[in-house]
Amino acid sequence: MANQTRRQLLKAAIGGAAGIIIGGPLRAFAQDAAPQKLSDDLYLLRIPGEANILAQTSAAGVLIVDGGSPAGSDAVMKAASGLPGGGKIHTLFNTHWHPEQTGSNELLGKAGATIIAHENTRLWLTQDITWPWNGKHFKRYPKIAQPNKTFYTTGKLDSGVFYGYIPDAAHTDGDLYVQFPKQNVLAVGDVMTGQGWPDIDYWTGGWIGGIVGALQRLQTLADAETKIVPARGPILGLTELKAQAEMYGTIYDRLSQLLNRGRGPSEAVAAKPTKEFDAQMGNPDEFVRRAFESLWAYLSPDA
Numbered sequence: 001m002a003n004q005t006r007r008q009l010l011k012a013a014i015g016g017a018a019g020i021i022i023g024g025p026l027r028a029f030a031q032d033a034a035p036q037k038l039s040d041d042l043y044l045l046r047i048p049g050e051a052n053i054l055a056q057t058s059a060a061g062v063l064i065v066d067g068g069s070p071a072g073s074d075a076v077m078k079a080a081s082g083l084p085g086g087g088k089i090h091t092l093f094n095t096h097w098h099p100e101q102t103g104s105n106e107l108l109g110k111a112g113a114t115i116i117a118h119e120n121t122r123l124w125l126t127q128d129i130t131w132p133w134n135g136k137h138f139k140r141y142p143k144i145a146q147p148n149k150t151f152y153t154t155g156k157l158d159s160g161v162f163y164g165y166i167p168d169a170a171h172t173d174g175d176l177y178v179q180f181p182k183q184n185v186l187a188v189g190d191v192m193t194g195q196g197w198p199d200i201d202y203w204t205g206g207w208i209g210g211i212v213g214a215l216q217r218l219q220t221l222a223d224a225e226t227k228i229v230p231a232r233g234p235i236l237g238l239t240e241l242k243a244q245a246e247m248y249g250t251i252y253d254r255l256s257q258l259l260n261r262g263r264g265p266s267e268a269v270a271a272k273p274t275k276e277f278d279a280q281m282g283n284p285d286e287f288v289r290r291a292f293e294s295l296w297a298y299l300s301p302d303a
């Protein structure tokens with residue numbers, strides 16, 4: 001019943017989205033090692049092979065949003081200390097539990113840093129996880145590597161940095177955003193991607209309807225000047241945010257219709273529900289399959 005209500009609300013919210021074509025090709029994104037300066041104290045660290053990391057410098061040291069993978073954590077420390085005005089990392093945000101974001105937790109936890117995450121992210125990191133779609137296994141983190149400052153709705157640091165939960169369950173059920181109001185920068189983790197189709201981790205709560213809801217919610221936090229930092233790809237803006245919300249709204253509608261007609265994941269892939277977007281976004285098959293399965297996971301009575 002609750003799901004039904006939520007679906008109806010979502011339907012109403014995305015009404016009229018179908019048929020609108022996403023504008024403009026996605027910009028090509030070349031990764032290099034040089035940090036990209038976003039403001040006097042804010043940098044995008046570009047470490048080859050790693051997800052995006054946002055770093056803020058201050059007299060107290062460095063705050064980072066996401067910490068790279070375990071293999072990348074040394075490079076992250078080096079990059080943070082090498083920034084103009086850089087130094088020791090005192091605060092780390094985990095936008096969600098995935099190892100691409102939490103790989104520096106152990107190192108920084110041992111060094112006494114504050115690790116901020118939504119409570120659901122901490123809970124996922126306290127247990128072993130195996131993804132059903134590829135059998136990939138993740139071991140629970142030791143206590144020292146788990147977030148040591150969790151929250152449920154929103155929070156604010158003395159520096160003015162604001163953060164909040166994205167309760168739509170877009171990528172996982174622990175997604176958060178971090179907002180730098182003075183610099184007008186918004187970090188959103190894997191809730192938004194600037195590079196191809198997203199991964200939907202339905203095993204830990206994400207679903208295609210959550211992407212639509214989250215992209216609408218994030219629009220209330222952004223204006224035309226806001227720099228939006230996704231976990232992958234280049235910096236995005238409100239235009240891309242709106243276009244993606246429309247695109248995923250269209251795809252969500254189509255997948256829901258297929259589900260209502262009793263179709264399965266392979267039939268959903270064959271129905272090409274993303275066809276007008278594929279030239280820009282790349283091969284959709286894996287995404288469509290997972291997005292369809294995420295509907296199953298979300299709507300199943302046991303979930």
Ligand SMILES: [Zn+2]
Pocket residue numbers: 096098100171190
């Ligand atoms: Zn992720």
